[in-house]
Amino acid sequence: MDTPSRSYVIIIGAGVSGISAAKVLAENGVEDVLILEASDRIGGRMRKEDFRGVPVELGAGWIVGVGGKESNPIWELAHQSGLRTCFSDYSHARYNIYDRSGKIFPRGVAADSYKRAVDSANQGLMIQQVGDLSKSNQPSSTLMTPIDLAIDFFLHDFEMAEAVPISTFTDLGEREFLVADERGYECLLYKMAQGFLFTPDGKILDSRLKLNKVVKEIVQNSRNGVTVTTEDGCIYEANYLIVSVSIGVLQSDLISFRPPLPRWKMEAVNMVDVKVYTKVFLKFPHKFWPCGPNKEFFIYAHERRGYYTFWQHMENAFPGSNILVVTLTNGESMRVEEQTDEETLREAMSVLRDMFGPDIPNATDILVPRWWNNRFQRGSYSNYPVNPNHQVIRNIKAPVGRIFFTGEHTSERFNGYVHGGYLAGIDTGKALLEEMRKGMMHCRKCDPPPPGSPHKCDIQSQLHLSGKLGVQDTIL
Ligand SMILES: Cc1cc2nc3c(=O)[nH]c(=O)nc-3n(C[C@H](O)[C@H](O)[C@H](O)COP(=O)(O)OP(=O)(O)OC[C@H]3O[C@@H](n4cnc5c(N)ncnc54)[C@H](O)[C@@H]3O)c2cc1C
Numbered sequence: 001m002d003t004p005s006r007s008y009v010i011i012i013g014a015g016v017s018g019i020s021a022a023k024v025l026a027e028n029g030v031e032d033v034l035i036l037e038a039s040d041r042i043g044g045r046m047r048k049e050d051f052r053g054v055p056v057e058l059g060a061g062w063i064v065g066v067g068g069k070e071s072n073p074i075w076e077l078a079h080q081s082g083l084r085t086c087f088s089d090y091s092h093a094r095y096n097i098y099d100r101s102g103k104i105f106p107r108g109v110a111a112d113s114y115k116r117a118v119d120s121a122n123q124g125l126m127i128q129q130v131g132d133l134s135k136s137n138q139p140s141s142t143l144m145t146p147i148d149l150a151i152d153f154f155l156h157d158f159e160m161a162e163a164v165p166i167s168t169f170t171d172l173g174e175r176e177f178l179v180a181d182e183r184g185y186e187c188l189l190y191k192m193a194q195g196f197l198f199t200p201d202g203k204i205l206d207s208r209l210k211l212n213k214v215v216k217e218i219v220q221n222s223r224n225g226v227t228v229t230t231e232d233g234c235i236y237e238a239n240y241l242i243v244s245v246s247i248g249v250l251q252s253d254l255i256s257f258r259p260p261l262p263r264w265k266m267e268a269v270n271m272v273d274v275k276v277y278t279k280v281f282l283k284f285p286h287k288f289w290p291c292g293p294n295k296e297f298f299i300y301a302h303e304r305r306g307y308y309t310f311w312q313h314m315e316n317a318f319p320g321s322n323i324l325v326v327t328l329t330n331g332e333s334m335r336v337e338e339q340t341d342e343e344t345l346r347e348a349m350s351v352l353r354d355m356f357g358p359d360i361p362n363a364t365d366i367l368v369p370r371w372w373n374n375r376f377q378r379g380s381y382s383n384y385p386v387n388p389n390h391q392v393i394r395n396i397k398a399p400v401g402r403i404f405f406t407g408e409h410t411s412e413r414f415n416g417y418v419h420g421g422y423l424a425g426i427d428t429g430k431a432l433l434e435e436m437r438k439g440m441m442h443c444r445k446c447d448p449p450p451p452g453s454p455h456k457c458d459i460q461s462q463l464h465l466s467g468k469l470g471v472q473d474t475i476l
Contacts, residue, residue, distance in 0.1 A: 008032035013244035015044025017425035024429030026196030048184025068173025085177035092294035146301035180317035247409035248378025268395035274379035276333040382409035
């Protein structure tokens with residue numbers, strides 16, 4: 001068990017937002033930072049897994065929002081790291097829709113249905129804009145046929161997640177690139193960490209990153225700053241804390257705060273919707289699906305909305321991998337998380353046999369991530385209401401005393417995405433630096449603190465110790 005230790009800043013969570021916050025602090029001379037991560041690796045919802053020799057992304061898989069008027073910082077990082085990606089062209093998916101007897105719907109039928117779904121989405125948006133939220137989340141009654149339901153699912157749950165124009169697409173661009181790199185999407189985080197953590201041979205071996213540390217309690221008091229206790233009984237103290245856990249974790253009881261977080265904070269946190277998004281991976285002995293141009297994505301039309309609807313083959317990303325991925329969301333994700341993988345395999349095979357006939361081979365392996373039941377995640381990403389109350393969003397990220405908050409859910413423009421998490425980490429890091437700067441100005445006028453209590457002037461020694469005296473001027 002670790003002896004109680006004191007750091008200047010503790011960051012809870014080593015996902016993209018926690019790492020980018022730590023990087024900003026380090027770049028500005030604050031290097032006495034401790035990162036406590038609950039799982040046995042960094043990355044959080046950026047998670048590569050080896051699936052029968054193929055690196056698959058269980059969490060974030062795409063760099064979303066490329067080619068627009070603003071550049072996507074994750075796209076830039078990807079370039080710097082030489083990350084291998086493949087352009088995803090979804091425009092043909094609507095012409096690869098199978099009915100339950102394995103016939104592909106004629107293009108005209110699919111085009112009509114697509115138009116109806118877009119009209120319906122716009123209608124839903126108008127209803128939401130005038131405030132009648134009760135009617136907005138369900139497909140309208142005209143969307144009743146399996147193909148309509150399938151396209152509705154594709155539009156809302158897969159392609160955009162929302163019916164509204166969102167900043168990621170309008171500002172960063174509409175292009176999406178699938179990460180297809182042996183090192184995984186997460187290698188961008190290792191690249192970031194290299195700048196401030198000891199990372200020989202690409203491995204992080206730095207005592208400022210502690211894995212398998214599940215924070216269970218955070219106590220804030222005016223004398224000692226913040227005290228953090230982990231499930232293994234270790235106690236860590238700091239002057240400041242950055243909490244980067246997901247919105248689902250904040251809504252759960254994994255971490256208790258003493259004193260409890262104020263009502264305005266918890267009301268805002270509880271207002272955010274958590275979406276569940278699951279990619280089920282299936283490995284086959286050989287391909288039986290079409291692989292030519294414009295066939296990467298295909299859709300299954302079923303009378304139950306979201307029932308094994310959206311499929312992708314991985315031949316473009318990893319030729320010869322013989323892997324299919326089917327995307328489930330929300331209720332279907334939760335249902336599948338509760339059942340055994342064998343049951344999920346049976347269901348998926350039955351759907352594939354509807355589309356491709358009875359003679360196709362059984363999948364030899366299945367991989368079902370469980371983001372909803374993962375107590376360090378409790379869902380896949382945040383989803384703001386269509387007309388968000390800006391005060392609520394400000395409250396989600398507002399600090400409470402010495403506790404600062406970050407994470408994709410705190411990014412007003414880009415919540416739900418990797419770039420949202422990355423930029424949120426930078427924002428929170430800068431906000432904390434600003435707080436320290438204010439503390440310094442205050443300290444120059446005040447008496448020394450009582451013995452043993454932390455003082456904001458500590459930042460000065462932090463900066464001297466780090467040797468970044470030049471930077472000191474910029475933040476103090
Ligand atoms: C299935 C799926 C698909 C997605 N697809 C895309 C996509 O294609 N493109 C895209 O841009 N985004 C996508 N996203 C969203 C993207 O992954 C997230 O927005 C982003 O990774 C969130 O980063 P974060 O730092 O905010 O949170 P996280 O990555 O969740 O980091 C928080 C960290 O806190 C840790 N933690 C939690 N509780 C504790 C505790 N008590 N003590 C210590 N540590 C704790 C967690 O283990 C985690 O490592 C997807 C997400 C999922 C799940």
